[in-house]
Amino acid sequence: MSRQRATAFVPGHVTAFFSAHPAERPAAAGSRGAGVTLTDGVTVRVSAADEAGASVAPGQPTEPVGPRTIDGEPGTIGAVEDVLAELGVRGAGDGRTIEVAVETDLPIGAGFGVSGAAALGAALAANAAFDRGRSENELVRIAHESEVGRGTGLGDVVAQARGGVPIRLEPGAPGVGDLDGIPATARVEYVTFGELSTEEVLGGDTAALSAAGEDALARLREDPRLPTLMDAARGFARDADLLVPEVAEAIAAVEKSGDDSGSDGDDHGAAMAMLGRTVFALGTGLSDAGYDPEVCRIDAAGARLVER
Ligand SMILES: Nc1ncnc2c1ncn2[C@@H]1O[C@H](COP(=O)(O)OP(=O)(O)OP(=O)(O)O)[C@@H](O)[C@H]1O
Numbered sequence: 001m002s003r004q005r006a007t008a009f010v011p012g013h014v015t016a017f018f019s020a021h022p023a024e025r026p027a028a029a030g031s032r033g034a035g036v037t038l039t040d041g042v043t044v045r046v047s048a049a050d051e052a053g054a055s056v057a058p059g060q061p062t063e064p065v066g067p068r069t070i071d072g073e074p075g076t077i078g079a080v081e082d083v084l085a086e087l088g089v090r091g092a093g094d095g096r097t098i099e100v101a102v103e104t105d106l107p108i109g110a111g112f113g114v115s116g117a118a119a120l121g122a123a124l125a126a127n128a129a130f131d132r133g134r135s136e137n138e139l140v141r142i143a144h145e146s147e148v149g150r151g152t153g154l155g156d157v158v159a160q161a162r163g164g165v166p167i168r169l170e171p172g173a174p175g176v177g178d179l180d181g182i183p184a185t186a187r188v189e190y191v192t193f194g195e196l197s198t199e200e201v202l203g204g205d206t207a208a209l210s211a212a213g214e215d216a217l218a219r220l221r222e223d224p225r226l227p228t229l230m231d232a233a234r235g236f237a238r239d240a241d242l243l244v245p246e247v248a249e250a251i252a253a254v255e256k257s258g259d260d261s262g263s264d265g266d267d268h269g270a271a272m273a274m275l276g277r278t279v280f281a282l283g284t285g286l287s288d289a290g291y292d293p294e295v296c297r298i299d300a301a302g303a304r305l306v307e308r
C-alpha cells in the first residue's frame with residue numbers, strides 16, 4: 001500500500017547556451033549545451049485529494065482531476081498534466097482525484113526551467129505516492145517527453161535530474177542523450193527583468209542560434225571550467241541575437257565593476273539566462289555592480305524525493 005502522498009525537490013536550471021535538436025520521437029528530441037542547476041528550485045507535492053477539492057482541467061471537460069496550485073494560487077503547467085496522464089494517476093477512474101501543489105521562489109518563464117522542474121518533480125512524487133514502480137531513468141524520460149511535447153523546454157529536465165553544472169553532449173532523454181559536467185561549485189546571483197517566451201523562440205527559425213550553440217559547446221569541451229562557461233554564454237547570446245537591452249546593460253555593468261576593482265579570479269562576469277530576460281553571475285558580480293540580486297548556489301544533488 002503506498003502512502004498516496006509524496007514530495008520532490010527539483011533544482012532550477014539556467015541554460016548558458018544551447019543548440020536545438022528537434023526529432024520525431026520526443027525521447028530523441030532535445031538540446032546540446034550547458035548551464036548551472038540551482039539550490040533555488042521547485043517543490044512538487046502530489047497527493048490523493050478529497051472529492052471536495054475536485055476540479056475539471058481545461059481541455060478535459062468531463063474528467064475530474066483534482067486541485068492544481070502554483071504557490072498557493074490555482075494554476076496548471078501542461079507538462080505536469082502530461083506526466084500524470086502517462087503515469088496513469090491523473091484521473092484514476094476510481095473516483096480518486098489527485099492534488100498537485102507546485103511551490104517555487106523562482107519566476108516562471110524567465111529562464112529557470114520551472115516547467116521542466118515541475119514536470120520532473122511531479123513524475124518523482126506521483127511515482128512514489130502511487131507506487132508506480134518506475135525507475136529514475138524512466139521518470140526522467142517521461143518528464144522530458146512531456147516538456148518537449150509542450151514546447152516549453154528541450155534540455156532542462158535531463159540537466160535538473162543530474163544537478164551540478166551539466167554539459168549536454170547529446171540531446172535527448174536517458175538512454176538516448178549523453179551528459180557530462182563541470183566539477184565545480186559556486187555562489188550564483190541573478191536578477192530577472194521579465195519573461196521571454198520559450199515556445200516562441202523554439203517555434204521560430206533556430207538555425208543561427210544552434211550554430212552559435214555548437215560553437216560555444218566546442219569551446220567548453222576544450223576547457224570545461226566555469227570562466228569558459230560564462231565567456232561562451234556571453235558569446236552565444238550575442239551571436240544568437242538573443243541579448244535583451246536590460247541584460248546587456250547588466251553584463252556591461254558587472255564587467256566594468258570587475259575592471260574597476262581589479263577583481264580576483266573568483267568572479268567570472270555575468271551572462272544571460274536562456275530563455276528569459278534574466279542576468280546571472282557566478283560569485284558576487286551583480287551585487288558588486290550595485291544590483292540587488294537573488295542569491296543561491298550551484299545545486300550539488302539533482303532532483304530528489306524529500307520528506308514533507
Ligand atoms: N503565472 C504563470 N506564468 C507563466 N507561465 C505559467 C504561469 N502559470 C502556469 N504557467 C505555465 O507554466 C509553463 C511555463 O513554461 P515556460 O517554459 O514558459 O517557463 P519556464 O520553464 O519557467 O522557463 P524557461 O523555459 O524560460 O526556462 C507554461 O506551461 C505555462 O502555461
Ligand SMILES: CC(C)(CO)[C@@H](O)C(=O)[O-]
Pocket residue numbers: 015017018030031033111113152153154155156198202274275
Ligand atoms: C530551450 C531551453 C533554453 C529553454 O529553457 C532549455 O530547455 C535548453 O537549454 O534546452
